[in-house]
Amino acid sequence: MDALKEKIRNEGLVLSDKVLKVDAFLNHRIDPPLMREIGEEFARRFAGEGISKILTLEASGIAPAVMAGLELGVPVIFARKHHSLTLTDNLYTARVYSFTKQVESNITVSRQYLGEGDRVLLIDDFLANGKAALGLIDIVQQAGATLVGLGIVIEKTFQAGRAELEAQGYRVESLARIASLTGGEVRFVD
């Protein structure tokens, strides 16, 4: 997606060899026209798959997920993050470890909103090591729903996420694929 790559080149900040800061349009300030294009692109790539729900994780997955949901005409559910949980009776829960933040959190989705027969598209802002995606997949499986695929805004191909997800047989569609961030410069795949 050229508009996204251009935005990353112009407004992304390379913080280290591993981390790209995109607060200017995705993680803090949001660019609605760009987000709309992102939603349209996800909808194009997953058209005809019979998707019934989009699932994402708060906070930064919500904007692209909502735009994709608008295009596909389906509801969007965002998993919530909690540090600890007591009442879990009506919730699906999974544990997610963040390498970036070095914390483990529980993510939850109400059993009311996801169930057998659902065909689910997962959307997230970043794919790094894939731990967030694996937690969301765990929840899709607990619900007895079918995972159609994953739509990722920015993939860091030098981290292990895609390999792990593809090894489990899942389709991964990323709108910008970053090959490296070394030397303070963003290099895209192709």
Ligand code: G4P
């Ligand atoms: P993983 O899910 O792929 O294993 O990655 P990791 O645990 O490292 O990611 C933890 C958080 O950091 C996630 O956001 C993820 O989207 C984000 N992240 C990972 N790599 C980058 C990066 O290079 N740049 C930026 N800006 N974010 C990155 P989160 O904790 O869920 O936060 P939120 O923004 O959704 O609230």
Ligand code: NA
């Ligand atoms: Na994030």
Ligand code: NA
């Ligand atoms: Na995220």
